[in-house]
Every structure is written in structure tokens, then in C-alpha cells.
Amino acid sequence: MARAKFLCDAERCIECNACVTACKNEHEIPWGINRRRVVTVNDGKPGERSISVACMHCSDAPCMAVCPVDCFYQTPDGIVLHSKDLCIGCGYCFYACPFGAPQYPKATNFGSRGKMDKCTFCAGGPEPDNSEAEFQKYGRNRIAEGKLPICAEMCSTKALLAGDADQVSDIYRERVIARGFGTGAWGWQQAYGDNDLAALPTSPRTDSPARNTGSPVRNPAGVGSMSKIDPASLPPRVLEQPSKGE
């Protein structure tokens, strides 16, 4: 694997939450911790789109940069992992993360939030691959078993893609060519500094020879494009700081 990446195709995501429950099932994640979640914008309105969000395993990961105890490390595949033994639960990584990925088992006003937990790209942690200790702390290590992240493998519409960046972008490009427009590969620029996919056309095409349409507007529902959505415009629940315990 050259470089591991996630990509969620908002044209395909239907907010079915399979990625969320598949993750819970695979890693036995307790109630209240969400390594992955689905975010919907324009809920109930024309332009409604959903994206599945988790740690994107950024190229130049902000969490790594801010961690005071340096608990993060990046694998040669680009997967960002961390050591729960080193983590002090300070929450800095949460403030730094553009995707709201870090999760904490405790919600307190002061002091430790407990050991940070987040998506591992199904790649475990620093302990030996597939050891008991690794499973206890980080969940299953599918990468070591030669498999890909379960969330993407079980995605109902194949909206969520995971794996080698070249293959992921090839699949996505093919799709964009077939349908004539993309959704801007949400998060790729932020996570990977990658503008290639974002540069694909995002407006629905209106001149398809394959299709006759009575309407000059291909998309009367006014379907928007995710490319214009920057993380700051997402609903606050993705980006707000962890709640104070209630």
C-alpha cells in the first residue's frame, strides 16, 4: 500500500449508518464513543447531502503536531495511530482536528478526559499485531490481516472508499466520468493537501447525449455540491468541543 486514504462520495452516501454500526461491531465500541459518524447538511431540504466522517489520517496531521506527550505516530502507509499508554487525555488533539475525530470516554470540565480513542483505519496500535493488548486498546487490526477498514468494506452504496490512495481516486474518477460530475472529494484538500479530485467537475452536466430530458435543468431539486462546503460550515456537533458532562 502506498498511501492509505478515506474518501466519502456524497453523491452516494445515503446516511444509512452502516459504517457506524460496522465499526462498533468490529471493535466492540461502547455506547457513547463514535469513531465514525455520518453528518448531514441541509437536512430535509433540497441539496441535502451526507458524508461519513472519521479520522482522515491526514498527511500533515495537526493532532500529531499539538500532542504534548507525542503519543501519535504515522505508519509508512500514512495511517495516524497513537499510544493509549502515553495519552494523558488533555484534549489538545480534539481542538486541532478539523474532522472532530478524537473521542474521550470521560466528559469532565477539568482534568483528564480519559484515554483518547479514534479511528485506527482498522490498523490497531503500537502493540504487536493482533495481540490481545492491541485488541483491548484499539480494536481489531484488519490491515495486519490483509483486509481494509470494515466501514468502507460494508458501505451500503460504496460511497465510503478506503485503501490505497491511487486506487481510491481511480474508482472515484471513473464514477465522476460516468455521471459527469463529482462532489469535490470532501475533506481531501484539508486532509491530504490534494487538489486533483477537488478539481473534477462538480456541476451536473446538462448536455448528455445518453439522455433526453424535458427539462433544461438536470437537477431541478437544486442539488448542491459538497465541494463548496468547508468544515467550518458543518453542523457544530462535528466540531464543537467535547461536551461537559451532563
Next chain:
Amino acid sequence: MLKRKTNGAPRRSDAPAFVTALGETPLDRRSFLKRSGLAVGGIAALGGMAGTVRPATAQEAAAAGGEIQTIKSVCTHCSVGCTVLAEVQDGVWIGQEPAFDSPFNLGAHCAKGASVREHAHGERRLKYPMKLVGGEWQRISWEDAINEVGDQMLSIRETNGPDSVYWLGSAKHSNEQAYLFRKFAAYWGTNNVDHQARICHSTTVAGVANTWGYGAMTNSYNDIHKSKSILIIGGNPAEAHPVSLQHVLKGKEENNAPLIVCDPRFTRTAAHADEYVRIRPGSDVALVWGILWHVFENGWEDAEFIRTRVWGMDQVRDEVARWHPAECERVTGVPGEQVQRVARLMAENRPGTLIWCMGGTQHTTGNNNTRAYCILQLALGNMGISGGGTNIFRGHDNVQGATDVGVLSHDTPGYYGLTDGAWAHWCRVWGEDLAWLKSRFAVVKDAEGKDKPLMNENGIPVSRWIDGVLEDPANMGQPDDVKAMVFWGHAPNSQTRMTEMKTAMEKLELLVVVDPHPTISAVLSDRTDGVYLLPASTQFETRGSVTASNRSLQWREQVMAPMFESKPDHTIMKLFADKFGFTDRLLRNIAVEGDEPVVEDITREFNRGMWTIGYTGQSPERMRLHMQNQHTFDRTTLRASGGPCDGEFYGMPWPCWGTPEMKHPGTANLYDMSIPVSQGGLTFRARFGVERDGENLLAEGVYSKDSEIQDGYPEFTYEMLVQLGWHTDLTEYERYMIGKVAGIESMQGNWEEVGEAEGMSVPSDYDARASAINWKTDLSGGIQRVAILHECAPFGNAKARCNVWTFPDPIPLHREPLYTSRRDLVADYPTYSDRFFYRLPTLYASIQSKDFSTDFPIILTSGRLVEYEGGGDETRSNPWLAELQQEMFVEINPKDAGDRGIHDGQQVWVEGPEGGKVRVKAMVTERVGAGVAFMPFHFGGFYEGADLRSKYPEGADPIVLGESTNTAQTYGYDSVTQMQETKATLCKITAA
């Protein structure tokens, strides 16, 4: 015996909890509130979940070192039929892997499918047989439970007759269990047996079967890959059938097919549409006729298709003429130019598929809706073609199968009906004495004082069981009212009129629940005695076949042993049969191991009888072979290329004609004449006679590929074979069996003993006596085999009909809902007169004549959420799902909310015109139009503001409880099938 080891077993040995510290986690408010639009509050709803969130302990983990097996099963939620790959170690289900080989799901799942492992391990199961004594749940033994329940039933049977016990079955049964259940009810002596299909797609089955022969999805999910346009009306598959969207979006993207979604709600499916059409609830026929008006106006219909394969389109044309754009807009609320645009999109992008679900079926006019959809497809020539078809998405995992095998109050397995001929056929298959079976049923007197055996009369449908209990027996078509209800895999909160349901439950003498969960049946009523809960196993704890929406049969292998004290449904049926004393008769052809009837023997029994719809070729061996070779099947055509199933369609979608040995490949797309019948081609069925009003009902000069009869023809009988000279193609065995069915005295033995040894003596009058034996009743399959040998369809080659002269509205008409806010339309489009059918008086005009619209101005409709299914007892008990959807709500438009001073997130009362009301959270959203409110129907466990959690047996209460929309939902039943109306009633909404 506790089989359950843990719900937190790590994949590898002896691992303690994953992140022990996380186990102490209090609820994270952020994730609690994560569901879009739902705001603060509702923490109280979680009061009962202490202890739910806990990590597995080391002691619970699977013992070290066992081999990990991978077992294939099929998801138990919707009808897509997603393969579940279960990893099992030492009998413990420890993981789920993506099933990439399955042509249906290609590895994918939705939230429910991706978390099925939890249900099967769920703590919140009904663990032991229990009974309610003085308001307290007491654990009892299976033996005592069967004895006590059985004694009371036998006493009711003695005193009130067999029809006073109602056997309510389930779409959650496997085919084998469902078939045995129907047979069991017949042996008990009643047609008061039914299941969720009645309240799901009964109007589809009736409407579609009466149009062209079979009442099922005509093509498949995969075939949508080839559609050039996709119209979804009254369906939200993005939530109800999420994996189907993989196929829909593939068609949309690769063919650039316009996706048109017609729905009162801007659903998650509509969010992906090119064209969203917001219709007024209950105006489907008006919209379809409005579309068809443009088709006819512009000459876009397929005239040649209509001439050769359709009867009655001219009569449709007369009705459609009144649905000019202005009238269509007046009734549906859809702008005229949009209707024209939709018509043009459908006309110019053929073949197009038409998909519908409950939004079309659950109406007093449901049968009109389904037939109107069919007629639109016929007019466009979209039938019998890959990429076209009516792709009707069924709801439950096996609602298609349970319907096919006859868990219906008006039918026997295979849609043979309830006539003497039908019972005689099944008695031949069962080896049963018809006279004995007749003696099991009650007989009433008709108006002229003649005997009317109830064996031949429709039973009470599930939608009306409440009236079966509450109605005065003098008004009913059976000797007495219902005294005992058996809810065998049924969530009562999926049914309307729950306030009356509560009264009915309290009036019963005996209420029995057979289910993996206690269900709302255990808690809704204020009974203190006479309720029994019997724990049933899930489908992951047994094996058997299941029919997906596209008519493919898949085989589930057993993933693990039954948990707690639960037993598989077929075992419980055997225990009851023991108690009632007819086990030897019921299971005459079926071996029993311990108390468990052998599943494969049940399959083989229905294989021997269900000739009508071709459930005869799918033997357990063939089904297993398909499951093992899933990777050889094409993901669009479903046809295998190479391997042991070469040339066959995945799951042998019915009809799979003839015997298993004949190796028919199954029929992927119904009525497709471009391929020979032997390879899965088909014509429209000759089901309605050969002529009507002097006009030919058979096809005009068109026929399936390679057919030796090159014109329309009626269904095959032995006589027809003789006339064609094809009877000589029958084997000796086949002739013997046909003679046996015909009652020829010298042919009543067992062929294996008689025929081969001694040869066969054929009486001279054989041809005359056997003449009426047909493709449906010939137990050898010989007539089917010979017809197909000559590439003819056993059921004939006819036209589809647009006029169903046996229905109240032969040509589908728009009729206003019983509770309508459009009083201005009632005079023009009135409902039916009150009627009597299915043993019960049924109200129409007497309700519609009253104006409720002033006090109840908002239209109320209901539907699904992706995380839950059905009544939700199973899914709301699964923490991985429950966490995602924690509170019941009502969607209300900002205008309606504003007019009533209702804030987003506020508690409100939603009250129906029959007095039922629910206290729920308001979700103010433009998803619904002004004047329309929506509630999901999966919730239960609250009743008119009261929390019923304390009424559940300890530890068996679902994590999430909520009000049931059906408490506020009202009366209203389809004029043909008694389908309940859930999609168009009225309500008022006030701040709580």
C-alpha cells in the same frame, strides 16, 4: 441452558474488555444528540438502560484456541437479501465479514445488517417461557407453557369453535416455518391465519397478480443497473432498503438515468433524485393518470406492445381523459409542468423501471394504486424487459416467501386459493384424508340456510383481528368472536387503531406471544393474567430458505445454537401439534429429530406442491450449491457463468419450473419473451380466461423465443397436450402420476413400488379422465416439463389486463381517503359504500361523510427509519442501533409549527380523530410540506404519554422506547385486501 457466552467476545482468546475505561463512560451528550434535528432532552428515556453499556469480561470471552468457522446466513431485516458472513468460534458468533461474493449486496450492509451479530447475542431477549400471574411475570417451563396454553386453546375450540383461536404468523419465519405454520393452522381447522404481508404489500400482490399473473417484483434489484429511467413512488429505499440504493445509483450514474421520486416527504431517497415530486398523500392514482394523460396526449404509448400484450387500455384512456393537467394539479398538488416533465422523462428514457413500497400500498385504495402503476408501465411498453418492470420492494426479509407459502387468511401455499380443488391438491401433497381435514373446520349456515364450510371462506385478516375480537358475533361470518390470539413473530404496534387494540387485548381470554422479544403485546394491555410469552429463536439459530424481494431463494445455515431457552419456530409448532394430537398427520412426510422437524424435508414437501409459482425446482441441495458458488453469478444479470450452477439465475428466482432434476434456471425477469422459457423467459399468464366481452384475452401473434406455439395460448392441461400431440412426450411415471391425480383406480399406488416393477396398465378412458389435470395439479411436473420442452410457458400466453372486472373499481379510480382534509374533493371522488367482506363489516362512506378537517387539519403519514425495522422490538434492543436513534418524533412543517407556536424539539401531542394521541418531540423541518406531518412507526413502549417500561419482563425491555404512531392512526382498509390505511389520515398537533 444458557448458551450465550458474551456480547463482547473479542476475536482472539481471553482478551478482557476493549478499553476498560470506556466501560465507565457516561453518555456523551454530543453523540446522544447526534441525530440531525433532534435537540436537547430525552435523557430520561435512557433511565432504563443502566448496565447496557458494559464491556465484556475475561470470563465471558470465548475459550481459547477454537477454530474460526465462517458461516453464511442472510440478513433478517429487509428483502434485499444481503448475505451475512458470520465468524464463529467455539459456538460463539465473534465477528462479521463483508460478503463480497453475494450478487445482491457485494459485501455491503446498512446499519441493521452491519450489526446483526448483536441481535443474535442480545441480552434483551425473552429468555424463558413466562406467564403473567396477578400482574407479575413468572418463569415457567416449556412443558407447562405448552400444556397450559394448549389446554385453554382446546377448551376454546370445544366451546367457541376453531375460528376463535387466531394464528398470526410472520414474515420473519423461514419459508419452511411459514409453510408449516399455514399447514398447522389448517390442521387446527381455521383460516384465521395471516401475517404482515396483509399490512405490507397485500394490495400489490392482489393488484399485480390480477394484472398479469403473478403478484411479485417482476425484475430484480440488480436489473436496475440497466434502467434508463427510475421512478420511485411511495418508497424510501434509502432508509427502508439501503443496499438497494447501490443498484439504483449504479443505474443512475452509469446510464445517466433520471431518478424521479414521488412522495409527500422529501425523503433521504428524494435527496438523491433528479426530480422530486411532492404529492398530496393518497393521490397516487390521480398522479399516475396525470402522467398517463401526457403519454396519451403525445402518442408516447407503445402501441404495438399494447395491441399484442395488453387488454383494456382503451377503457383506461377514457378514465385518463378527465385527468388533464389542471385536474391533476387540483387533486395531487403537483404543478402541471412537472407532471409533463416526468411523463417526458419516462417516455424518452426507456426502458424505465417503476418502484413502489408502502406509500402506495397502505391505502383504502391501495389496489387501485398498484394497478395504476402497472398500467403506466404497460402503456410505456416497459414490461417483460430488462431495465424495465415493476420493481416492488418488499419489506421484511421473508415477506415474499411467507406470502408465497400461504400464511394468508384467503389462501393456501402457492396461491391455490381456498376452493375444494385447492384443498384436494394439498391433501394429495400432504397424503392427508380430505374428509378428515374438512372435519377440522367449522361450518356455518348461509342466508338461505345452506351449509357454508368455513374451510372455503376467507379468514379474518391480521389488519382486522381487533374487530374479530370486538365485533358482535352476530355480525360476523364465523360462529363466535376471537377468544385467543397467538402473535407468532408480530409487532402489534405496526398496526393502526392501538387504542381499540388495547381494548381487544384486554377482552381476549388468552394472549400468546411467540417471539425472540416480549414485543408490545406483552405490555400494551392492562391484563394481569392470561398472557404467555414463549421465546422463539432468531433465524441465525436455525437454518432454512428465505425468499428475497426479487423471488430468489437463498439458504441460511445455522450460525449458532438457540440462545437461552429459545426454540426454533418449527420446533414450537411440533410441540403444539403434539399437544393437539395431530403430529403424526402434520409431519407425515417430515422426519423429526428430537422435537425438531427436519428443515430440508419441509422444503421438499413444498417443492412437491407449489407448481403454480414454480417453487418446485429449488431443492435444498440446489439452494446450498448457489450459496457456495455465489461468486460465479453475474452481478447484473444474476446468471452464473461456469461452475456447477452454469446458466442458472442466482437463487433460482421463481418460477423455477418443474422438478429440481429438470434444472430450470429460474426466472430473473418475469414476462421477458426475448429468451426461451427453458432459459428463464416468460409470457403474461393466461389467468383470466381466453376472452372477455367478445375480445381475445390471449396474446396476439407474439410469443416467447423458440416457442412452438407461435401465438397466444391458454394454460396447459393434459387435454391440451393431447390436442397438440405432445402427450406422448410424457414419461410413464408422469402419466401414472397424472392418472393418480385424476383418480384413476389402477393408478393409486406408489410408483416406486408399482410402476417400474410391473409396468403400467393404462385404461382406455385415460385421456378423457385425465383431461382436466393441468400444470398446477400434476404432481409429477410432467405437463410443465413437456410444455417447456416445446418452449411454451406452462401457464399460457395471454395479455395483461387493465380492467379487473372482479374488483370494486375495475379500472383504477382516484378516491379520497376516509379522513380527508379536502372536503371539496369528496363529492367528485367519494370513497366506497360500506361493505362486508373477510367475515367483517367494513366502513367507508359512513366515516368519510363526517367532516373532521376543522378539528384535525393536518394530514398524518408514517414510514421507516434506517436504524429500525418493523415494530422495532429487535432493533431497539440493539445498542449499536439504539444509540443512533433514541427518541420518537413527529416531523412538522415550519409553517404548521409556527401557526401553533411549536418550537423545534418541543414535546407535542399528536391526536387522531378517533381519539388516540401520542406525546412526542416536534422536529420542525421542511422535509414535510405544509399541512402534512410524519411519524416513524418503529417505536413502542409508551402509551398516550405513559412509560410502560416497568411492564416488561425484567431484562427484556428494549433500550429505546417511544410512542407508537399507530396509537393516533385511524380506521381504513383496502377495498380488496383489507390492507390498513396508514399513509393518509388526519391529526391535530398541540404543544404538550
